[in-house]
Amino acid sequence: xxxxxxxLCAVLLCIVFFxxxxxxxxxxxxxxxxxxxxxxxxGDQSYKSPNDVSGVDPENQSTDLKDGWWNDTAFYHIWVxxxxxxxxxxxxxxxxxKSKLDYIKNDLGCDGIWLSPIFECDYKTKSSSGNxxxxxxxxxxxxxSYFGTEDDLLSLIDACHEQGIKIIFDFVPNHxxxxxxxxxxxxxxxxxxxxxxxxxxxxxxxxxxxxxxxWHKNPKGNDYYYAAFWEGQPDLNFRNYEVREExxxxxxxxxxxxxxxxxxxxxxxxxxxxxxxxDTPETHAWFNELRTEVIDSYKKTSPKFMVxxxxxxxxxxxxxxxxxxxxxxEFNMVLDFDQGRGxxxxxxxxxxxxxxxxxxxxxxxxxxxxxxxxxHDEYMGRIGTWYGGYVPGIKLITAMSLMRPTVPFxxxxxxxxxxxxxxxxxxxxxxxxxxxxxxxxxxxxxxILSLNKALLVLRKEYPALFRNGTVTELxxxxxxxxxxxxxTAAAYTISDGKDTLLCVYSLANISDNxxxxxxxxxDISSYSVLIGVNNEKNLSLYHHPLYDLSYIQVKYIAPYETxxxxxxxxxxxxxxxxxxxxLRGDMNSWGYNEMFYDSENSCFYVDCELKxxxxxxKFDAYCDWTLSYGxxxxxxxxxxxxxxxxxxxxxxxxxNTNFLFTPSSSGIYRFTFYEDDNTFVITQExx
Numbered sequence: 218x219x220x221x222x223x224x225l226c227a228v229l230l231c232i233v234f235f236x237x238x239x240x241x242x243x244x245x246x247x248x249x250x251x252x253x254x255x256x257x258x259x260g261d262q263s264y265k266s267p268n269d270v271s272g273v274d275p276e277n278q279s280t281d282l283k284d285g286w287w288n289d290t291a292f293y294h295i296w297v298x299x300x301x302x303x304x305x306x307x308x309x310x311x312x313x314x315k316s317k318l319d320y321i322k323n324d325l326g327c328d329g330i331w332l333s334p335i336f337e338c339d340y341k342t343k344s345s346s347g348n349x350x351x352x353x354x355x356x357x358x359x360x361x362s363y364f365g366t367e368d369d370l371l372s373l374i375d376a377c378h379e380q381g382i383k384i385i386f387d388f389v390p391n392h393x394x395x396x397x398x399x400x401x402x403x404x405x406x407x408x409x410x411x412x413x414x415x416x417x418x419x420x421x422x423x424x425x426x427x428x429x430x431x432w433h434k435n436p437k438g439n440d441y442y443y444a445a446f447w448e449g450q451p452d453l454n455f456r457n458y459e460v461r462e463e464x465x466x467x468x469x470x471x472x473x474x475x476x477x478x479x480x481x482x483x484x485x486x487x488x489x490x491x492x493x494x495x496d497t498p499e500t501h502a503w504f505n506e507l508r509t510e511v512i513d514s515y516k517k518t519s520p521k522f523m524v525x526x527x528x529x530x531x532x533x534x535x536x537x538x539x540x541x542x543x544x545x546x547e548f549n550m551v552l553d554f555d556q557g558r559g560x561x562x563x564x565x566x567x568x569x570x571x572x573x574x575x576x577x578x579x580x581x582x583x584x585x586x587x588x589x590x591x592x593h594d595e596y597m598g599r600i601g602t603w604y605g606g607y608v609p610g611i612k613l614i615t616a617m618s619l620m621r622p623t624v625p626f627x628x629x630x631x632x633x634x635x636x637x638x639x640x641x642x643x644x645x646x647x648x649x650x651x652x653x654x655x656x657x658x659x660x661x662x663x664x665i666l667s668l669n670k671a672l673l674v675l676r677k678e679y680p681a682l683f684r685n686g687t688v689t690e691l692x693x694x695x696x697x698x699x700x701x702x703x704x705t706a707a708a709y710t711i712s713d714g715k716d717t718l719l720c721v722y723s724l725a726n727i728s729d730n731x732x733x734x735x736x737x738x739x740d741i742s743s744y745s746v747l748i749g750v751n752n753e754k755n756l757s758l759y760h761h762p763l764y765d766l767s768y769i770q771v772k773y774i775a776p777y778e779t780x781x782x783x784x785x786x787x788x789x790x791x792x793x794x795x796x797x798x799x800l801r802g803d804m805n806s807w808g809y810n811e812m813f814y815d816s817e818n819s820c821f822y823v824d825c826e827l828k829x830x831x832x833x834x835k836f837d838a839y840c841d842w843t844l845s846y847g848x849x850x851x852x853x854x855x856x857x858x859x860x861x862x863x864x865x866x867x868x869x870x871x872x873n874t875n876f877l878f879t880p881s882s883s884g885i886y887r888f889t890f891y892e893d894d895n896t897f898v899i900t901q902e903x904x
Contacts, residue, residue, distance in 0.1 A: 260458035277475035278519035293327035326673030339394030353394030414443035524550035569707025609777035616779035671793035691734035745789035748781035
């Protein structure tokens with residue numbers, strides 16, 4: 218009997234001990250799978266918002282839009298704080314955007330605008346060093362006063378519509394700011410207590426930004442609220458019918474004000490389940506409600522659309538799931554993070570196969586991918602910084618992004634190759650637009666800005682191609698001296714059965730400027746050059762001498778050049794001529810290790826290690842660059858070079874220029890080329 222009593226006491230002590238370890242303290246983590254109360258739906262199903270705007274208000278709407286207009290639109294993504302300051306207070310504003318609509322529509326060629334968050338938010342600053350991002354919303358029904366008044370915003374919307382520009386807003390449903398009156402009421406245990414996700418202890422939830430601490434102490438109580446991203450952005454409870462209706466009403470409110478659509482932030486995280494914190498069926502179900510109950514209700518008067526930010530890479534089924542099913546539609550468009558990454562990686566690795574493998578056309582006539590290269594987030598950075606201001610690289614990736622049958626989004630500043638600011642984190646991507654550079658590039662018909670405009674004009678000229686065209690890769694048949702295939706160029710066609718474009722990209726600074734690709738059944742007996750360095754007809758068929766195979770040969774394509782051909786008509790006008798010199802590296806066994814390009818001063822530094830070694834430069838000089846044969850003392854236009862330097866040049870106007878340089882001593886030499894008057898200067902910087 219004593220033994221029985223002893224064992225019973227031991228068992229009871231163990232139970233008490235483990236209970237105290239697992240849940241006895243409110244400061245410890247709760248390892249339970251999923252508290253039952255967090256699975257329950259709560260709230261009043263008949264709830265109406267105090268700002269209720271049930272129904273469609275036709276007063277401020279665009280009435281000339283057809284359903285699906287967004288698939289033919291090029292969007293310009295504006296970070297409002299940094300775009301244009303109209304009143305000199307150090308902060309961009311609605312009136313500033315309004316003053317630049319002509320630039321957006323006519324100088325760039327975009328006919329849609331996506332505004333970064335514009336609502337009242339927790340953190341506000343006009344300082345350029347302060348990251349006022351707006352994803353911590355305090356009031357969904359009030360605009361950020363630093364950007365102007367609601368009347369200013371409505372005036373901007375009207376001005377956009379007058380110029381044929383559509384405008385969409387950034388909607389943040391997953392979380393609010395801590396200063397939101399809803400959250401204050403919830404913390405105090407008011408009628409909105411269940412509008413947020415609460416538990417009496419911390420849970421081991423780890424979604425969102427990857428922080429292990431996603432549960433935070435109630436500032437006015439002893440329980441904990443859930444915040445997937447950080448403690449300043451508490452998650453709303455979408456298992457509350459009142460929250461579901463309130464957020465639908467927010468969308469209706471602003472669509473009724475005249476917005477043409479919305480971009481929805483962080484869609485993956487709305488509703489957590491026992492099985493997953495992201496992409497749950499419950500989350501998809503709410504977006505189906507938003508689509509059918511709100512978005513589609515505008516079809517008859519002024520069709521609206523919504524595009525989602527589901528930051529998903531390398532998982533096409535999970536991304537496509539946000540289109541929904543035919544019987545349960547969700548988003549009209551999804552932002553595609555794979556395609557921008559593919560553009561960058563294909564250049565970084567000199568491999569056209571990467572470009573082809575990440576080139577996805579729009580899934581159908583009613584579903585579209587939104588594609589982009591860089592945005593406001595820590596995604597890829599600014600293209601101007603990626604390439605150190607090197608214009609050919611910036612132009613190449615720009616063309617790769619825009620020449621595909623998807624919907625383009627251009628992040629402000631990328632259209633001029635603007636570089637990142639001198640800040641840490643994503644603030645470096647959100648600095649003021651360089652309007653001086655804009656003016657400079659507006660007057661240069663070979664600038665990055667002019668290329669963007671030409672490519673957008675091309676898209677407008679052939680809308681069916683870029684809405685639902687079919688992409689066909691032409692695989693590389695180029696081999697090196699060891700008979701190995703090389704992929705330093707990429708080619709594909711876009712066709713809709715009526716029109717066909719051939720896009721070719723040179724991905725590296727290489728010595729051989731000829732490439733071969735699979736013919737793919739393409740008839741190149743008649744074609745025009747639309748985009749390129751010149752309009753030379755440089756396509757031909759190459760018949761393999763040993764095999765009964767024909768390849769397309771592309772001759773004289775420059776390093777980092779984009780060449781776009783229209784197939785089937787030799788009378789098309791050229792839309793963009795890239796008037797620039799191309800330095801072709803890897804000549805005489807020297808390459809990037811010995812050459813540095815200074816983009817700020819437009820010059821090259823070459824480390825000439827061997828005395829009296831010949832260094833040969835080769836230029837593709839289609840911009841009428843004409844160099845003289847020189848003795849090393851002076852060239853045709855009288856600009857001197859350093860003594861003891863032997864320079865020989867040969868050129869054929871409009872073709873190629875070869876440049877042979879023999880240094881008198883080892884050292885660092887600076888080569889500066891002046892395209893305005895076709896001269897050059899060589900100086901020895903260091904011995």
